[in-house]
Amino acid sequence: xxxxxxxxxxxxxxxxxxxxxxxxxxxxxxxxxxxxxxxxxxxxxxxxxxxxxxxxxxxxxxxxxxxxxxxxxxxxxxxxxxxxxxxxxxxxxxxxxxxxxxxxxxxxxxxxxxxxxxxxxxxxxxxxxxxxxxxxxxxxxxxxxxxxxxxxxxxxxxxxxxxxxxxxxxxxxxxxxxxxxxxxxxxxxxxxxxxxxxxxxxxxxxxxxxxxxxxxxxxxxx
Amino acid sequence: xxxxxxxxxxxxxxxxxxxxxxxxxxxxxxxxxxxxxxxxxxxxxxxxxxxxxxxxxxxxxxxxxxxxxxxxxxxxxxxxxxxxxxxxxxxxxxxxxxxxxxxxxxxxxxxxxxxxxxxxxxxxxxxxxxxxxxxxxxxxxxxxxxxxxxxxxxxxxxxxxxxxxxxxxxxxxxxxxxxxxxxxxxxxxxxxxxxxxxxxxxxxxxxxxxxxxxxxxxxxxx
Amino acid sequence: xxxxxxxxxxxxxxxxxxxxxxxxxxxxxxxxxxxxxxxxxxxxxxxxxxxxxxxxxxxxxxxxxxxxxxxxxxxxxxxxxxxxxxxxxxxxxxxxxxxxxxxxxxxxxxxxxxxxxxxxxxxxxxxxxxxxxxxxxxxxxxxxxxxxxxxxxxxxxxxxxxxxxxxxxxxxxxxxxxxxxxxxxxxxxxxxxxxxxxxxxxxxxxxxxxxxxxxxxxxxxxxxxxxxxxxxxxxxxxxxxxxxxx
Amino acid sequence: xxxxxxxxxxxxxxxxxxxxxxxxxxxxxxxxxxxxxxxxxxxxxxxxxxxxxxxxxxxxxxxxxxxxxxxxxxxxxxxxxxxxxxxxxxxxxxxxxxxxxxxxxxxxxxxxxxxxxxxxxxxxxxxxxxxxxxxxxxxxxxxxxxxxxxxxxxxxxxxxxxxxxxxxxxxxxxxxxxxxxxxxxxxxxxxxxxxxxxxxxxxxxxxxxxxxxxxxxxxxxxxxxxxxxxxxxxxxxxxxxxxxxx
Numbered sequence: 001x002x003x004x005x006x007x008x009x010x011x012x013x014x015x016x017x018x019x020x021x022x023x024x025x026x027x028x029x030x031x032x033x034x035x036x037x038x039x040x041x042x043x044x045x046x047x048x049x050x051x052x053x054x055x056x057x058x059x060x061x062x063x064x065x066x067x068x069x070x071x072x073x074x075x076x077x078x079x080x081x082x083x084x085x086x087x088x089x090x091x092x093x094x095x096x097x098x099x100x101x102x103x104x105x106x107x108x109x110x111x112x113x114x115x116x117x118x119x120x121x122x123x124x125x126x127x128x129x130x131x132x133x134x135x136x137x138x139x140x141x142x143x144x145x146x147x148x149x150x151x152x153x154x155x156x157x158x159x160x161x162x163x164x165x166x167x168x169x170x171x172x173x174x175x176x177x178x179x180x181x182x183x184x185x186x187x188x189x190x191x192x193x194x195x196x197x198x199x200x201x202x203x204x205x206x207x208x209x210x211x212x213x214x215x216x217x218x219x220x221x222x
Numbered sequence: 223x224x225x226x227x228x229x230x231x232x233x234x235x236x237x238x239x240x241x242x243x244x245x246x247x248x249x250x251x252x253x254x255x256x257x258x259x260x261x262x263x264x265x266x267x268x269x270x271x272x273x274x275x276x277x278x279x280x281x282x283x284x285x286x287x288x289x290x291x292x293x294x295x296x297x298x299x300x301x302x303x304x305x306x307x308x309x310x311x312x313x314x315x316x317x318x319x320x321x322x323x324x325x326x327x328x329x330x331x332x333x334x335x336x337x338x339x340x341x342x343x344x345x346x347x348x349x350x351x352x353x354x355x356x357x358x359x360x361x362x363x364x365x366x367x368x369x370x371x372x373x374x375x376x377x378x379x380x381x382x383x384x385x386x387x388x389x390x391x392x393x394x395x396x397x398x399x400x401x402x403x404x405x406x407x408x409x410x411x412x413x414x415x416x417x418x419x420x421x422x423x424x425x426x427x428x429x430x431x432x433x434x435x436x437x438x439x440x441x442x443x444x
Numbered sequence: 445x446x447x448x449x450x451x452x453x454x455x456x457x458x459x460x461x462x463x464x465x466x467x468x469x470x471x472x473x474x475x476x477x478x479x480x481x482x483x484x485x486x487x488x489x490x491x492x493x494x495x496x497x498x499x500x501x502x503x504x505x506x507x508x509x510x511x512x513x514x515x516x517x518x519x520x521x522x523x524x525x526x527x528x529x530x531x532x533x534x535x536x537x538x539x540x541x542x543x544x545x546x547x548x549x550x551x552x553x554x555x556x557x558x559x560x561x562x563x564x565x566x567x568x569x570x571x572x573x574x575x576x577x578x579x580x581x582x583x584x585x586x587x588x589x590x591x592x593x594x595x596x597x598x599x600x601x602x603x604x605x606x607x608x609x610x611x612x613x614x615x616x617x618x619x620x621x622x623x624x625x626x627x628x629x630x631x632x633x634x635x636x637x638x639x640x641x642x643x644x645x646x647x648x649x650x651x652x653x654x655x656x657x658x659x660x661x662x663x664x665x666x667x668x669x670x671x672x673x674x675x676x677x678x679x680x681x682x683x684x685x686x687x688x689x690x
Numbered sequence: 691x692x693x694x695x696x697x698x699x700x701x702x703x704x705x706x707x708x709x710x711x712x713x714x715x716x717x718x719x720x721x722x723x724x725x726x727x728x729x730x731x732x733x734x735x736x737x738x739x740x741x742x743x744x745x746x747x748x749x750x751x752x753x754x755x756x757x758x759x760x761x762x763x764x765x766x767x768x769x770x771x772x773x774x775x776x777x778x779x780x781x782x783x784x785x786x787x788x789x790x791x792x793x794x795x796x797x798x799x800x801x802x803x804x805x806x807x808x809x810x811x812x813x814x815x816x817x818x819x820x821x822x823x824x825x826x827x828x829x830x831x832x833x834x835x836x837x838x839x840x841x842x843x844x845x846x847x848x849x850x851x852x853x854x855x856x857x858x859x860x861x862x863x864x865x866x867x868x869x870x871x872x873x874x875x876x877x878x879x880x881x882x883x884x885x886x887x888x889x890x891x892x893x894x895x896x897x898x899x900x901x902x903x904x905x906x907x908x909x910x911x912x913x914x915x916x917x918x919x920x921x922x923x924x925x926x927x928x929x930x931x932x933x934x935x936x
Contacts, residue, residue, distance in 0.1 A: 080660025083667035091800030095566030135800030138819040169823030295471040302906025305913035313554030317812025357554030360573040391577030
């Protein structure tokens with residue numbers, strides 16, 4: 001089963017609402033990176049694990065500087081107040097809990113807040129690209145996941161138990177998909193917002209764990 | 223028993239001979255600091271554990287800069303090629319084995335190369351000033367001790383077993399005193415050089431462990 | 445993200461009795477003297493002062509007042525006592541340590557630096573060769589007998605190492621030569637010492653800066669402490685002080 | 691203490707078969723490409739390349755030659771494979787990993803950074819929260835089954851941590867924007883990444899520098915890597931390269 005939902009940019013927009021003035025934020029590869037388009041005007045500082053705080057917007061054309069990239073290997077810019085530092089300082093601040101909000105993509109999230117993102121068993125390799133994901137989860141004060149609600153062929157990515165290798169266990173706070181906004185609470189998954197037009201049966205049909213319905217359930221607000 | 227021997231500056235001079243071109247060197251408080259007067263012209267870089275490489279000579283008068291001191295809290299100067307860094311970097315390089323030669327003062331040294339320097343039980347305190355001494359010993363490639371051969375009242379400072387709290391065990395390579403130059407070897411203490419006029423009986427009388435006499439025994443060369 | 449506070453008094457207003465405060469400085473260099481004086485004026489008690497290498501020997505007047513006002517419960521340091529035993533006997537801090545009124549907990553300097561670094565960097569514990577073969581490997585070195593908690597050692601590749609733990613503090617007081625409004629800091633010469641690492645270890649890090657500048661005035665490649673570690677910035681005058689200790 | 695060598699060829703002349711070489715760089719940024727090319731030209735075999743975050747994805751032409759020449763025995767990295775599985779299937783490095791011809795040992799990036807830092811700083815082992823709850827806590831992650839050595843975990847304050855070990859290398863190849871004759875280095879922007887920490891972890895550290903200057907031309911407060919860590923310095927031209935990876 002597969003439903004029409006928000007485009008990726010709009011998932012990013014909705015997730016960006018969880019970021020507030022004064023936050024230090026790290027954005028993972030994929031949909032999370034798109035969030036940087038939606039925080040203009042907010043008093044927020046982006047950290048890139050390559051060794052940079054106050055990462056500026058993407059660079060294009062003549063502004064591209066080969067010594068200045070973000071952790072997704074995109075050309076970026078610096079801003080007044082940017083700082084560069086080495087990699088052990090960067091991961092010191094990540095593990096040390098200095099990121100207020102971390103947003104990651106995922107292959108699967110479980111009802112316990114476990115999440116899988118670093119290795120797709122379908123690739124047939126027992127090694128994979130861990131990158132900074134596990135460190136970011138270990139140090140996150142607030143871990144948000146942004147992703148498509150289902151796989152391309154409509155299989156649930158929100159599951160009872162991970163079948164993919166875990167990146168971290170019990171760390172996810174909120175899940176933002178094209179179809180819903182879900183909070184991970186001790187009792188399970190709390191459905192808070194739903195894509196306009198979808199029924200509770202619809203969303204449950206593409207979500208493996210039984211969802212707890214928020215008394216304040218509303219349509220996804222953009 | 224107490225013999226007349228080298229003044230402190232000359233102990234420092236003799237010890238300075240062990241430092242060769244290309245060495246990174248850390249000098250402890252006391253006689254070791256005097257070595258800096260004897261390495262001019264040598265291609266040697268002094269590290270201060272406060273966070274500095276290529277420490278320059280002591281500063282006097284108008285050259286005194288309150289933000290620039292060595293680890294003994296003396297005003298010093300910088301040189302072309304000086305680098306400043308923070309304390310964990312400083313002790314990283316110390317423990318990490320980047321000091322070719324470390325010279326320390328001592329209260330006692332044993333025949334096994336143990337050495338005591340951080341706490342004098344006579345003070346009646348079970349806490350004391352460890353400072354950087356234990357880190358320096360842990361990382362030393364070559365640990366030289368410079369000190370008076372005996373206490374003020376003529377008691378041996380070179381002993382069979384430490385009676386003072388150890389700074390490090392089995393780390394001392396050579397001992398330079400006002401009376402002798404001694405190398406710590408697996409079999410014990412090898413007497414290599416002697417203050418002019420002293421007999422073997424003289425030096426043994428102020429040294430607790432039985433000295434092994436080098437076949438090449440000579441007078442201390444300055 | 446403007447982190448500038450108007451005065452040191454306001455900036456430390458939430459430091460309460462019993463707080464653990466990191467105090468950088470290596471003897472006289474890089475000590476946050478003005479923040480220390482505000483702490484004295486505030487009069488909070490039962491403080492745990494987490495030092496690195498004798499900043500309170502360097503700021504001896506401030507130490508004397510802290511002891512006289514009975515504000516200090518404990519000092520953590522690698523070098524807290526006067527080198528001269530006779531001078532020490534007359535020192536009110538050493539007297540308070542001798543009587544057990546103030547606890548003095550001592551570590552090798554590099555171990556202490558690494559404890560702060562681990563605290564800031566999310567490392568709960570690490571092994572170090574430093575102190576193996578000395579009393580440091582046996583238990584915490586302190587004048588208060590009941591606090592001499594045993595330490596663990598372990599052999600790696602035939603060599604003995606000591607297990608040491610991270611140290612985080614409620615507050616860190618920092619002295620920087622220059623800071624921008626977002627907390628990026630630069631230090632001068634050897635006054636850097638423990639300032640950077642303690643900025644990472646403080647849950648709330650307050651920086652007194654001799655020069656306050658706008659974001660961008662410190663070149664991005666020249667920042668010593670990224671502002672992410674610094675919650676509050678206060679402009680202070682540059683003091684002149686003697687650099688000798690005994 | 692002049693550490694300048696005339697050519698990269700001379701500077702790496704003692705890198706022998708089986709050497710472990712640290713290769714910094716974060717994808718395209720800060721990779722010591724010219725030293726890597728000299729390594730290819732030298733033709734040494736059975737190399738262990740200790741990386742941080744995909745420098746060989748960034749320097750893909752160099753990687754292809756290293757694989758083609760069968761010079762690499764093992765790669766240590768946090769992100770060594772193309773993101774795209776289909777592109778990966780056509781990549782000669784990934785093919786060699788799949789066949790077991792090359793070993794790929796994988797760590798979380800921060801753990802890897804800390805392993806180099808520990809190696810340089812005389813810390814034999816440390817505990818980290820990173821990887822707890824994943825396969826990383828169980829054993830070394832590698833495609834070679836017999837090398838999956840078990841890992842230890844330990845609970846501190848109710849939370850699980852993984853014990854990880856220091857990593858030192860025979861050589862470290864460094865790319866710096868500027869270096870003086872005594873080995874003090876400065877990096878530009880995000881090309882710093884793993885360069886500093888690997889300079890500390892290499893037993894012999896060789897820096898290729900785009901700008902070679904005299905001692906003192908880098909201001910003492912602006913040095914990123916003190917020269918004590920650097921044994922050899924070579925002047926190289928500044929290359930232009932693409933920064934995209936797949």
